[in-house]
Amino acid sequence: MTCKKTELLVVEYLEADMSAGQRLILERHLRDCAHCRQELSAAQRTQARLRHWQDEPVPQWNRIPESLQQAGKPRQWSGLFGWQWAPLSVSFLLALAVLFNVQVSSTPNGIVVAFGGSAGIDEAELAEYLTRLEQQEEQLQALTVRMEERQDAANGRLLESVLTQFGETTSRSLEQVIAYVEEQRQQDLQLLQSSYQQLADSDFQTIRSVQELATYVQYQAGSR
Amino acid sequence: MSLRDQDELLIDDALKGSARAWERLVKRYELQVYNFSLRLMGNQTDALDLMQEVFIGVFRNLHRFRGESLFTTWVFRIAHNKAVDMNRRRRLFNEKDLYWQQDADDDEVDPFEQLSDTRPQQDPAFELVEERGNKEISRYLAVLSWDQRLIVELKLFQSHTFEEIAELQDIPANTAKTRFYSALKKLKGLMEQEHDM
Structure with missing residues (x-):
């Protein structure tokens, strides 16, 4: 005995979220069909047998992946924060200091940190400070004038010294030039004198040669 | 705090690099995943291999978990896919083995x-x-x-x-x-x- 509806009936019946309407229809069919009742019962027993599974404990295994093992190592503060964020932190603090107009001043009572431009100075202190500033300015002007005068005197002495030195140098140079020229003139005169002497000597030899030649000629003529 | 909230906290910490949070998260689901693997693979060695692959897959994709479903549902979706992959690999390996074995035993x-x-x-x-x-x-x-x-x-x-x-x-x-x-x-x-x- 078989039934075409068995497969559908069994799987639908085992579906947990079956609606009440569907369940009523299926139960009505089961009352009338012994084959389906038998098949459903066997399927339920099979399921029940499989569900006897007792969870077995997990053997020891390495749960943490290698990448997480490296990342999970305790991080050193200096490595994480020291150098990586230090420049940014300093920039941020400086930006805050500028933004809030932070002033740090040293007073006889200690160091005063003030926000918003007020460093705790009253008007009398400010007037005294200004007076001191004016006095310092006058002293500075007087010092500047004295320095200018001193500088002018020094410049004058330097100029005089330079001129004197230049005059002496020039005088010595002229004397040297004259002596050189005189020496050259003497050398030239000596050279000229010796040249005239050589020329005169040469002329004397020429005359003697001519005289000897004339004598020879006269002798030849006499012998003929 | 509900289990779902605890899962989300552990996931957040694990994503930030906390090995301890990841370990706690794994311990919550490893029994289910291991027994799932054992029933499918039939032996402890393959079950452990599959379980490891499942959790490696979960770890690599943890940033993609949006919390739209239960974490366990998401984990078992990965487990299912890994099991299918492993079976495919194993079947290819066994077929190759059987081919050589068949040649050797033909006469016997x-x-x-x-x-x-x-x-x-x-x-x-x-x-x-x-x-x-x-x-x-x-x-x-x-x-x-x-x-x-x-x-x-x-x-x-x-x-x-x-x-x-x-x-x-x-x-x-x-x-x-x-x-x-x-x-x-x-x-x-x-x-x-x-x-x-």
Whole structure:
């Protein structure tokens, strides 16, 4: 005995979220069909047998992946924060200091940190400070004038010294030039004198040669 | 704090690099994943391999978990996909082995002797598990084909509806129902044969 509806009936019946309407229809069919009742019962027993599974404990295994093992190592503060964020932190603090107009001043009572431009100075202190500033300015002007005068005197002495030195140098140079020229003139005169002497000597030899030649000629003529 | 909230906290911490949070998260689900793997693979070695692959997959994709479903549902979706992948690899490996073995044993095996053996063929990867009850159940499951075993796992042990199984396996719901019914019939036959029922 078989039934075409068995497969559908069994799987639908085992579906947990079956609606009440569907369940009523299926139960009505089961009352009338012994084959389906038998098949459903066997399927339920099979399921029940499989569900006897007792969870077995997990053997020891390495749960943490290698990448997480490296990342999970305790991080050193200096490595994480020291150098990586230090420049940014300093920039941020400086930006805050500028933004809030932070002033740090040293007073006889200690160091005063003030926000918003007020460093705790009253008007009398400010007037005294200004007076001191004016006095310092006058002293500075007087010092500047004295320095200018001193500088002018020094410049004058330097100029005089330079001129004197230049005059002496020039005088010595002229004397040297004259002596050189005189020496050259003497050398030239000596050279000229010796040249005239050589020329005169040469002329004397020429005359003697001519005289000897004339004598020879006269002798030849006499012998003929 | 609900389990879901605790999961979300642990996930957040694990994503920030906390090994301790990740370990706690794994410990919450490893028993379920390991037994899922053991029922499907049939032996402790393969079950451990599968479980490791599942949790590596979960870890790599943890940033993609949006909390739209329960974390356990998300984990078991990954577990299902990893199991399918592992079975595919193992089947390819076994087919290669069988090919060489077939060549070597051609002259020695009497084909009639093979035909005369009518006992249900068990998956050779299945080993005996420790618990007596579990050992029997593993032996029953080993008789099923991979697809049948997977659908029995999803339906009976993970309590999925046929619609959910159909979506997970990308098959029509009726195919899932037929496959499940065939598995039950095969198991019923085996149990009756052993006078177990």
